Amino acid sequence: MKIRVEPINAPCGARITGVELGAELDADTYAAVHRAWLDYQVLVFPDTKMTEDDQIRFTKYWGDMPLRKRYAGRREESRRSHESIMLISNIRENGEAIGSLPDGDMMFHSDGQYDEHPYRYTMLYALEVPSTGGNTLFANLYKAFDTLPAELKDLLANVAAHHGYYAGRHVTSEILQALGIERVADNWTHPVFTAHEETRRPVLYVSRLLTRGLCGLPEDEGNEILDRLLDHAENADLVYEHVWSPGDFVIWDNRCLNHARTDFSGGERRLLRRTTVQGVRPQAAFAKAA
Numbered sequence: 451m452k453i454r455v456e457p458i459n460a461p462c463g464a465r466i467t468g469v470e471l472g473a474e475l476d477a478d479t480y481a482a483v484h485r486a487w488l489d490y491q492v493l494v495f496p497d498t499k500m501t502e503d504d505q506i507r508f509t510k511y512w513g514d515m516p517l518r519k520r521y522a523g524r525r526e527e528s529r530r531s532h533e534s535i536m537l538i539s540n541i542r543e544n545g546e547a548i549g550s551l552p553d554g555d556m557m558f559h560s561d562g563q564y565d566e567h568p569y570r571y572t573m574l575y576a577l578e579v580p581s582t583g584g585n586t587l588f589a590n591l592y593k594a595f596d597t598l599p600a601e602l603k604d605l606l607a608n609v610a611a612h613h614g615y616y617a618g619r620h621v622t623s624e625i626l627q628a629l630g631i632e633r634v635a636d637n638w639t640h641p642v643f644t645a646h647e648e649t650r651r652p653v654l655y656v657s658r659l660l661t662r663g664l665c666g667l668p669e670d671e672g673n674e675i676l677d678r679l680l681d682h683a684e685n686a687d688l689v690y691e692h693v694w695s696p697g698d699f700v701i702w703d704n705r706c707l708n709h710a711r712t713d714f715s716g717g718e719r720r721l722l723r724r725t726t727v728q729g730v731r732p733q734a735a736f737a738k739a740a
Contacts, residue, residue, distance in 0.1 A: 453479055455486045460690035462590040462707065464490035471495060471699060472504050480511060488649060492588045492702040494692065500575050500699055502723065506532050509725040512571055516728045536724040538574070540716060547630065549721065554628040556711035557618065558589055558684055559659035560704045561726060564613045564636050570647075570729030572709075573701040578721040579694040583714030588690045591706050594654040594683040595643060595735075602675070606642045607736060610665045611656050611676070613638055618659045619673065639665060642679070644732035646705050652735035653706050654683055683708060694722075704729065 456465045464486055469479060487493055500508075509515055515534035539549030547553075562568035574586070595603075614637040616626060626633060642664065644655040658680045664672035691712075692700060702709065714720060 453482045455482070455490075457490060458494070458690060461593055461688050462491040462588055463494065463690045463692070464492075465494045465496060467496070469495060471498050471500050471508060474507065475511075487701070487703060491590060491592075491707050492690065492692075492700065495699040495701075496695065497697045498575070498699040499697065502532065502535065505573065505575055505699075505723060505725055506535075509534075509571075509573055509727060513727040513729075515725060516569070534725055537721065538724055539578075539719075539721040541578075541719050541721055551629050551631075553630075553716055554625075555713040556629065557621070557625075557657070557659035558587070558680075558708040558710040559618075559657040560591075560655070560708050562704070562729070563640070563655070563657060563660045564615045564617070564638055566638050566731050568640075568729050568732065569704050569726040571701060571727040572704055573699065573725045573727075575723045576694045576696055576698045576700075576721075577723060578719045579696055580714045580718035580720055583712050584694065584720050585712045586692045586694070586700065587710040587712065588692065588702060589683055589708040589710070590688045590690075591653045591655065591683060591708060592646075592651050593688050594685075595652045597688075598654060598679075598682060602678070603643070606664075606675070609642050609667065610639045611642050612662045612665055613640065613657075613660045614662045616659060617662050618657065619662055619676070620658055637662070640732050641734040643735040644705075645735040647730060647732075649706075651706070654679065655732060656680060656683065657708050658684070659710075684710075705732070 453468045517533045537549030538551050540552040541548050561572050615634050616631050640655055644653045646653055656679050664676050
């Protein structure tokens, strides 16, 4: 069966069919997936049959799988075969969620943005999904940079942003409680405009969930500009909304996308299996001469 790449009518995204992810892929198929990934940023493999071992094998092809530094207690330990796997679920046993990030919506973010070396890729496999809601939104950060006003590009050419673990300046204690998150000290600074590691295209690299502020600007001015950047990056014209079906395997490029989650009923089950690929420290897209 030959791989088929069908662009989605959205600011990013393509559907991939003709690929059997339950078996090892040949070099030509991996190359075609990589090309589509660079072209469309987020890829959807619908109606996929994928075991944990299949997902781990596919993930490892693209690089190292980082071990998770934080666990939701030990509730996932008996339900996954690899330390890098995260179960994302609101299913509860004895009153405790069996996975992480159980309830509610989630602000836009890029996975691992608060680390020196953020994740390169994230992959989610849908096992159970609610009848409505719990959708994943993908914001195209290439297009966010491209459509940013010229005066902001000039003003922020040499500016960095400070990111923290669920520490965006709009994140409240109520939001953390809904997500089952305890704030920790992890934080890092990256350029506001980064260059994609492979395409070298500039990216607007800030997010509402993780970005704490802009460096080197007066606090009030920096916060006002950051809010403008966040609103701009979340404009509906830049966003693809994925409505999940069981068996969907969705993979995306953290280097040029933010993602978010819509709300869903706590009375319906949601279970997805996440893997990630370690990345490198983002580099500045450009800088004005001093």
